[in-house]
Amino acid sequence: MELDGPGGGTDGAFIELDRVEKVFDVRKKTGFLKRERRRVRAVDAISFSVARGEMVGYIGPNGAGKSTTIKMLTGILTPSGGRLRVAGIDPSRERTRLAQRIGVVFGQRTTLWWDLPLIDSYRLMHRMYRIPDARYRANLDRCVELLELADLLDVPVRQLSLGQRMRGDIAAALLHDPDVLYLDEPTIGLDVISKARVREFLRDLNAERGTTVLLTTHDLQDIEQLCSRVMVIDHGRLMYDGPLAGLHEAGESERTLVVDLERELPPIEVPGTRVVRVEGPRQWLAFPAAESAAPLVARIADRYPLVDLSVREPDIEAVIAKMYAASAAGAERAVS
C-alpha cells in the first residue's frame, strides 16, 4: 500500500518530495585492512507533499530513514536521486538561503552554544539571521513567556535539564520566524510535564502562526495530540500516509490492559478483549486501539477482584509489523 505522490504541482505544497532517495556506501571492517562495501538504501524513492500550515508526524522504527529524510529536507545531506523542494528551494544547493526559512530542533543534540548562557545564543541568532530588532524582541518575549524561559536565560546551556534545554532549543529555532519547523524527536527523554508543555506550545504555534511543522517521533502520543496527518516510514519506504485513525485500522493495532488481580485466576473473560498473557495474579488483555478502555475497566472491576490496572499504548514497531502483514495479505487477495 505504498503511495506514489502527485509528483509535484499540488497547489500550496510547501514541501515536495518526488521519488527522493538516499543511498549510502557502508564500509565494514572485515579484517585488519580488508573492508567490505555494502550499499544501503536509507531512503528509497519517497514521494509526498506537505501543504503550508500542515502539522505532520513522521514515524517509524529506528533506522527507518526518518532522520535521513529530515537531513535532506534541511540541506544537511544531498539526495542521491529524485527531486526535493522546500519553499521552492532545492535544500542541498541553496543551504544557507533555505536556512533563513526553516527552523530545526534535534532532540538528541542542541543547536545552542553549550558553554554559554542561553541568552548569548539568542543574541547571536539575532545577528546571524539578520532578524530586525523589533521582530527579534517580540519573538523572544513570546517564547520566553510561553516556554517559561525567564529564569533560564542567564544559565549556561550545559547546566540546563533536558526539558529546559529542549524548550531553549525550540525558542532558538523560532526567533527568525521560520515558515517550517522540523523537530527530530522533540519529546525524547522528557518527563510528562515537559512533554505536555512542548506539545501545547507547538499546537499554539501551528494554530496562531500557521507554521508548517514536521516532526519525527517514537511516541504515538505526540502524533495523537498534535498531528492530523501521519506518515509511516520503514526500511526507507513510505508505508502509510493519512490520518492517525487510519493507521490504527491499517495496522489493526491493539492496546493492552494490564490487570493486577487479588489472586491468581484462570484467564478472565471480558467481551471485546482477549487475554494474551498470564503471570501470577497479573493478566494482559488486548483490545482494539480505537475502542475506549473505560467500559472495559468498569466491567472488569465489577466482576473480578481488581487491585490495580494500567493501559499500554501500541508501540510503533508493533503497528508497523501488523501493517506489513496486512498489506502482504491484501496483495495476495488482489492477485487471486
Add this chain to the structure above:
Amino acid sequence: MAEITGAGPHGRRTDEETEAAVAPAPVPAPAPALASRSRPADGLRAYRLIAGMWLRSTMAYRASFIMTTFGNFAATALDFVAILLMFSRVDALGGYTLPEIAFLYGLTSISFGLADLAIGSMDRLGRRVRDGTLDTLLVRPAPVLAQVAADRFALRRLGRVVQGVLVLVYALGSFDVHWTAPKVLLMPLMMLGGAAIFCAVFVAGAAFQFVAQDASEVQNAFTYGGTTLLQYPPTVFARELVRGVTFVLPLAFVNWLPASYVLGRPYPLALPWWTAFASPLVGVGCCALAGLAWRVGLRSYRSTGS
C-alpha cells in the same frame, strides 16, 4: 484480459491527496534584506559575530582570562628555556648562534601563534563529525568553515604570540644585521605569509578529518610539530626532510628562506634569492588548496552523512 489504456484513473494515484487545497493562502515569503552576498563576506561576518561572542564571554571573567593567558605564555616560554639551556653547553647549532636561532624561533612562534589564535579551533572538527554536532552548523545561514573556525575563539592564545615577539625583540637586539629596505619590508611579509601557511595546514587538516575523524593527532604533527621544526636551522636536518618541508608542505617559507635572506646566510637547497620573498604568494596558494580540500571534505560529508 483486455486493458483499456489512456482512459480513466488507473493505478498509481490515491484519492486522499486533495486535503492540501484547504490550507491557508500562502503568505509571501519575507525577502531577506540583501538576497545575494558574497560567501567570503558572509563568512567573515559570521566569524566576527561568533568570535565576538566568545570574546565577550571570556572578558566576563577577567581574572581567569589573565591567568590562562599567562599560563599559555609560560608554557611556550619553557620551550625557549630549553634552547637557552642547550646554548649553555654549545656556542652554535648547525652553524647558527643563539641570537640567530632566537630569530628563527620568534618568527615561527609569531606566525604559528597568529594562525592558532585565528582558527586553532579547527582541530575539533573530527569530534563534531563523530558526535553529529556538525549538523547543527549546517542548518545555520552561514558558511560552515567560518563557524568551525570561530568556535571557542580564545584570546588567551595570544600568549604564544607575545612570547614570540619578546624572543624576536631579544634576537634583533643581539645581532648585527645590515638593515636594508627589502629586509625591513620582508619582516611583516614573512610573518603574515607564515601565518597564512599555518592557517592552510589547519584547514587542510580539518578537511582530512571529514574522512578520518580521529586524525586531529596527524594535524597536530604538522602544526605543533611544524613550528617546533622551524625553531631550529635547516642545517641541522637531513636534506630529504628539508626538501619535504620546502616542496611538499612548504613550511620552509614561514621562516627558513626569508630569515636566510635577512641573516645573509646560504639558502637551504641552494634555492635562488627571490624565494625569500615568496612567502605571501605561497601562503595564498596553500590557502586556496586547503579551501578546495575543505570543499571536497564537506561535500563528501554531505553525501555520506558521516
